[in-house]
Amino acid sequence: MAHTLKVLAKLARRYRVDQGARFRLSTHDPAEVHLSGGKSEAKKLLEDGRERVRDLQERLYAQDRWSVLMVLQAMDAAGKDSTIEHVMSGVNPQGCQVVSFKQPSQEELDHDFLWRCARALPERGRIGIFNRSHYEELLVVRVHPELLQRQTLPKTLVTPKIWEQRAGDIANWESYLARNGTAIAKIFLHVSRDEQRKRFQARLDEPEKNWKFHVSDVAERAHWDAYQQAYQDAIRRTAAPHAPWYVVPADTKWFTRLVVMAALIQTLESLELQFPKIAGERKQELVRAGELLAAEKRKPRKGAR
């Protein structure tokens, strides 16, 4: 286990971006695989990692002080869903929640853009996963101005500065959450355009994958460069030590999962989670309860079988 944790900590460090100013997406290779033992080593690391996440999550729940928010952002077919499935399998479902953000409803559009996200935040003691998130406001809404129009904001507030302002609002909101005990990790699954094409093609070719295919996803590829630019800008403006981004190579699925697992473990480890220490009067109570149970065992109740 110690070896696994060392390798995972190194991976988490490698892909972590906690200062945005000089961030450039072009220096990150979506096809990178940085593991000497390849897929077979990854399998073992993932197994160990699951055990570690399970243990840390139990402490998080018992301690009931911190919450963890993992934001997952990606282009279509980068593997968000399967990553969640692989990284979170083994975690007690009671301590974890996944929320998917789709196109906002009319009720959501009638509020400020963070409203629906604030309502979906994890409670203390839990891990919350945002499958897409408030970042869509700097991504799809930026790439498609008609979506901003649907938000029916007062005209005077919609200026060319709106993206910079929204990024600032998001950064401030995340600082606020961090100061209230939410540990934040933001994941960008960085897939290449060519790999996305291959995955879409597979969805067409394999009947069991047809259901995943949306014609509109292909049309969205025309905006590829605008999305990449928007991601770079969003990461630049919102990466911070208390709310880092992890820019995860996403062309090789088994490697993607491993790095996301590494980021989650890194986030949990940073909280120094401990089971609550029982002492004083409460400890006495436990001793007395133990004595009662022992007495019952020695002298079963009348009539009990």
Ligand code: ATP
């Ligand atoms: P998958 O395609 O793997 O099922 P998905 O996350 O792409 O998962 P979809 O139902 O295909 O889910 O798409 C949800 C859509 O909602 C995405 O195109 C996303 O950009 C859009 N969306 C999310 N948040 C917002 C928002 N705030 N404003 C406008 N569109 C949004």
Ligand code: MG
């Ligand atoms: Mg989709």
